[in-house]
Amino acid sequence: MIQELKSSYGHQFEEALLNEIVQVGTFKEVPAGFKLIEIGDFIKSIPLLISGAVKVLREDKDGDELLLYYLEKGDTCSFTMSCCMGQTQSEIRAIAEKDTKLIMIPISKMETWTSTYKTWRNFVFDSYHNRLNELLTTLDSIAFDNMDNRLVHYLKEKSRVNKSLIINHTHQEIAYDLHTSRVVISRLLKKLEQKEKIKLYRNHLKIIAL
Amino acid sequence: MIQELKSSYGHQFEEALLNEIVQVGTFKEVPAGFKLIEIGDFIKSIPLLISGAVKVLREDKDGDELLLYYLEKGDTCSFTMSCCMGQTQSEIRAIAEKDTKLIMIPISKMETWTSTYKTWRNFVFDSYHNRLNELLTTLDSIAFDNMDNRLVHYLKEKSRVNKSLIINHTHQEIAYDLHTSRVVISRLLKKLEQKEKIKLYRNHLKIIAL
DNA sequence: AGGAGTCAGTAACATAGGTTACATAAAAAC
DNA sequence: GTTTTTATGTAACCTATGTTACTGACTCCT
Numbered sequence: 375m376i377q378e379l380k381s382s383y384g385h386q387f388e389e390a391l392l393n394e395i396v397q398v399g400t401f402k403e404v405p406a407g408f409k410l411i412e413i414g415d416f417i418k419s420i421p422l423l424i425s426g427a428v429k430v431l432r433e434d435k436d437g438d439e440l441l442l443y444y445l446e447k448g449d450t451c452s453f454t455m456s457c458c459m460g461q462t463q464s465e466i467r468a469i470a471e472k473d474t475k476l477i478m479i480p481i482s483k484m485e486t487w488t489s490t491y492k493t494w495r496n497f498v499f500d501s502y503h504n505r506l507n508e509l510l511t512t513l514d515s516i517a518f519d520n521m522d523n524r525l526v527h528y529l530k531e532k533s534r535v536n537k538s539l540i541i542n543h544t545h546q547e548i549a550y551d552l553h554t555s556r557v558v559i560s561r562l563l564k565k566l567e568q569k570e571k572i573k574l575y576r577n578h579l580k581i582i583a584l
Numbered sequence: 585m586i587q588e589l590k591s592s593y594g595h596q597f598e599e600a601l602l603n604e605i606v607q608v609g610t611f612k613e614v615p616a617g618f619k620l621i622e623i624g625d626f627i628k629s630i631p632l633l634i635s636g637a638v639k640v641l642r643e644d645k646d647g648d649e650l651l652l653y654y655l656e657k658g659d660t661c662s663f664t665m666s667c668c669m670g671q672t673q674s675e676i677r678a679i680a681e682k683d684t685k686l687i688m689i690p691i692s693k694m695e696t697w698t699s700t701y702k703t704w705r706n707f708v709f710d711s712y713h714n715r716l717n718e719l720l721t722t723l724d725s726i727a728f729d730n731m732d733n734r735l736v737h738y739l740k741e742k743s744r745v746n747k748s749l750i751i752n753h754t755h756q757e758i759a760y761d762l763h764t765s766r767v768v769i770s771r772l773l774k775k776l777e778q779k780e781k782i783k784l785y786r787n788h789l790k791i792i793a794l
Numbered sequence: 795a796g797g798a799g800t801c802a803g804t805a806a807c808a809t810a811g812g813t814t815a816c817a818t819a820a821a822a823a824c
Numbered sequence: 825g826t827t828t829t830t831a832t833g834t835a836a837c838c839t840a841t842g843t844t845a846c847t848g849a850c851t852c853c854t
């Protein structure tokens with residue numbers, strides 16, 4: 375665990391903090407699709423991502439979903455922190471996008487470390503900073519972009535996070551993430567294929583040039 | 585300044601911190617409509633709201649606006665903090681919604697206070713928590729709600745923040761905040777009037793029962 | 795092989811919201 | 825008081841997106 379920790383966080387946390395993390399943290403390895411956090415959960419620990427990726431999404435009262443953003447190596451979930459500090463329920467759902475390794479830190483340490491370790495404090499603030507900005511980006515795309523652009527952006531992100539030009543999703547799954555209907559996605563994907571930007575197959579698609 | 589500070593923050597900050605705030609903070613009083621922060625600004629101080637209200641909004645590349653949320657007494661701007669910590673440019677615009685009093689804290693104190701004062705730390709974390717949740721609410725309404733509901737919600741918020749059932753805005757101004765067109769707002773407002781939920785006048789409208 | 799379930803393609807249609815255009819009324823400017 | 829500007833009302837139209845329905849193709853199961 376110590377090597378994996380160092381490879382992701384060694385440059386930003388000092389030795390003493392790294393040691394504490396090793397002592398109190400729990401190493402966890404979850405498969406793609408594993409649900410890490412459900413809306414309404416009370417959170418008892420904070421995740422530090424070592425490898426893999428986690429998608430964070432929002433759900434409305436009718437059960438409709440919307441992808442917010444991905445967490446990757448070196449990230450943590452600010453919503454989780456935020457919930458921990460406030461002792462409130464989770465507002466979001468978190469699902470492993472692929473096989474993912476993480477270290478869970480009990481929330482009791484948050485308070486102590488924030489006062490003791492400057493690097494930890496910076497890490498926490500940086501996380502909030504990043505998450506706020508990602509939320510803004512998501513909001514921008516919903517508020518200002520049409521579905522064509524949102525879809526292209528989605529495919530690019532997906533490709534980046536999964537480090538692959540193959541997107542292994544059905545049209546229905548993409549539709550859920552973007553909060554629209556399958557028919558709409560099929561239609562737009564077909565248009566992209568006609569423009570030779572992607573190639574469609576059953577259960578997956580290949581990005582040619584976006 | 586000390587009384588005003590105590591009336592808003594006296595219950596959550598200890599004496600020593602309150603004193604420090606008085607020493608390093610600058611009291612500022614701005615009229616409604618005053619632009620506090622522009623997109624792209626480098627921020628040098630953090631605002632603590634004493635009274636009044638500030639609206640925070642986002643702009644896209646074409647100059648189209650979108651209202652994010654209001655800051656009120658006891659609030660601070662997490663985006664500002666976030667920018668300060670990261671030394672990056674502001675992602676948002678902040679405009680006084682009405683006559684507003686605030687205390688500006690130089691960012692140099694952020695780092696010190698966060699390690700010294702537990703109450704300050706909690707304040708900062710709470711702010712982030714609140715802001716994240718407000719952003720989520722805004723995002724929900726854009727992603728999941730239709731314009732009718734968004735408009736009603738907008739009018740309610742406006743009324744709450746300004747403590748008045750009179751909304752002093754033209755249809756065009758409302759349209760900007762909701763990122764839609766004047767005609768659409770006129771149409772929907774007229775529908776609300778026909779349902780006797782509001783009463784329309786030139787340059788303002790009155791809420792009857794929403 | 796045959797049947798059930800899943801996925802994608804497509805047409806036809808419905809609707810919300812955006813756009814253009816113009817009329818009228820109120821307010822402001824002169 | 826007349827002109828100009830600004831705010832609102834409304835109609836007609838357009839477009840993106842959502843909905844429903846049906847098809848064929850592929851996959852999996854037995």
